Amino acid sequence: MALPYARAVSSMVPQAYISANKPLEPINEIHVHSLTMQQLFLPTSESRQFTREDAAKAFGDKMLPADKRVPHPELIQLEKDILQGMPQKDAMKLFNEAALKSETTLANREQERREKEERRKTRVDTGRFEFRFENINVDDAGRDGRSRKGTGWRYGMPFYDRRRGEVKIPTKVE
Amino acid sequence: MPPRIPSQAIGGAVEAASGQSLRAASQPCYASQHANSFSTSPPVLNRYKRDMRIWMERYGKKFKLATGGPNYLGGRNQPFTENSSFKSQPVLSEWSREEIWKAVIARGESIKAVSSKYGVDMRRVAAVVRLKELEKAWAAQVSWFRGCSSRSLPTHIAHAIPAFMMITFKNRLVLKTTNHGYKHSFASLSDPSHFLFSTPCQFFSGTRSGILADTQWQS
Numbered sequence: 468m469a470l471p472y473a474r475a476v477s478s479m480v481p482q483a484y485i486s487a488n489k490p491l492e493p494i495n496e497i498h499v500h501s502l503t504m505q506q507l508f509l510p511t512s513e514s515r516q517f518t519r520e521d522a523a524k525a526f527g528d529k530m531l532p533a534d535k536r537v538p539h540p541e542l543i544q545l546e547k548d549i550l551q552g553m554p555q556k557d558a559m560k561l562f563n564e565a566a567l568k569s570e571t572t573l574a575n576r577e578q579e580r581r582e583k584e585e586r587r588k589t590r591v592d593t594g595r596f597e598f599r600f601e602n603i604n605v606d607d608a609g610r611d612g613r614s615r616k617g618t619g620w621r622y623g624m625p626f627y628d629r630r631r632g633e634v635k636i637p638t639k640v641e
Numbered sequence: 642m643p644p645r646i647p648s649q650a651i652g653g654a655v656e657a658a659s660g661q662s663l664r665a666a667s668q669p670c671y672a673s674q675h676a677n678s679f680s681t682s683p684p685v686l687n688r689y690k691r692d693m694r695i696w697m698e699r700y701g702k703k704f705k706l707a708t709g710g711p712n713y714l715g716g717r718n719q720p721f722t723e724n725s726s727f728k729s730q731p732v733l734s735e736w737s738r739e740e741i742w743k744a745v746i747a748r749g750e751s752i753k754a755v756s757s758k759y760g761v762d763m764r765r766v767a768a769v770v771r772l773k774e775l776e777k778a779w780a781a782q783v784s785w786f787r788g789c790s791s792r793s794l795p796t797h798i799a800h801a802i803p804a805f806m807m808i809t810f811k812n813r814l815v816l817k818t819t820n821h822g823y824k825h826s827f828a829s830l831s832d833p834s835h836f837l838f839s840t841p842c843q844f845f846s847g848t849r850s851g852i853l854a855d856t857q858w859q860s
Contacts, residue, residue: 469779472755474735481711481718483731485740490760491733539753566753 495537502527539567597635733761733769741766742773 485491509525511517519532530632533541541562548558591598608617613624620626686694704712711729715722718729733741737759744755745766752770756763 470776475707477735478709479707479711479734481729481731481775482734483735485738485759485761487758492760492762492765494756494760539757541753542757562757563751563754566757567751570751570753624741 475545487524495542497533497536497538500526500530502530509603550599595640733765738769738773741769745770746774 483491503526506528507525511521519534523530523532534540537543545558545562548561549555553561583596587601589600591600603618607620612621612629617624628635704714711717713720713729715725719725719727721727722731741755741759741761744750744758745752750758752763752766755761758765761769
């Protein structure tokens, strides 16, 4: 049902076709980090090259260099490999492996995070409701009691249970 | 939906403006469409409405039906004529989306590799794969519906809607008004004669063959 309409609508707008020869859009762009918006005057030694790593460090201790912040850092390695004389086929193979590996790592990390969160919770399903209990720590509120991680009512902190659209009553009866 | 502007008035205006006659196709039907249905004078068509009508007749024709491609008012990529800085950006075609899905799911390539191969943003690749999966899941769910070819489904619905309407209006009597029905007529009748449905018909049409209101009912 939705497909014919999607087709009809898409026939009314310009279409783009992907091709291995012509990129559709720029893919390796980075967001401008607010730390990099400042103007810096940094004395450096002339005897050594000033690289992107140095620039990142100058902007902030935790800043990553642009080469690592791009969505496809593997492409840089690919170009380096080809420049060093590696056959394109081998370089591409390495690139594909690296891409797959980085994606798997990311997916695993996400999976772990979810599992960890799940472990903190105890789910009790009563049929009508599913109660989710989790351990909380009083010290989560921090030294001044105003940390965002704290639980429940705290003086001077907004508690969003009365925010517009916040549903607290059961929305269906089973 | 029938035109809100009474077509008789339009016919006259356009006829006057462009020399074309629309009167043949006109189906005057004031009573059901106008709040001031008691007024007998035809509604005045102002200049803007007339200009719009003329534009629709002369230039608007090519926008009436789908052309199978973009058919924008302002030309190739410009849907809004007044906003020249707004350009309609191309969207990924169905074929391209299918290719991306095949590469990622069927051939098991990584999203990054597919993204760099075709020069499509990684987030776009991920979104395409996600939505394609959803689409295929839905398609599998409604596979029982395949008896009806999916391409013609909206057509089926378009045909079905008037049928539903017929059912709704089946028991309602609708009288189509004619031109003559809107004239003021002062006719002198002899007292003893009976005033029947057929009597005003004869006066309005000026002939004896006026169609009886009774026979105009549509059931």
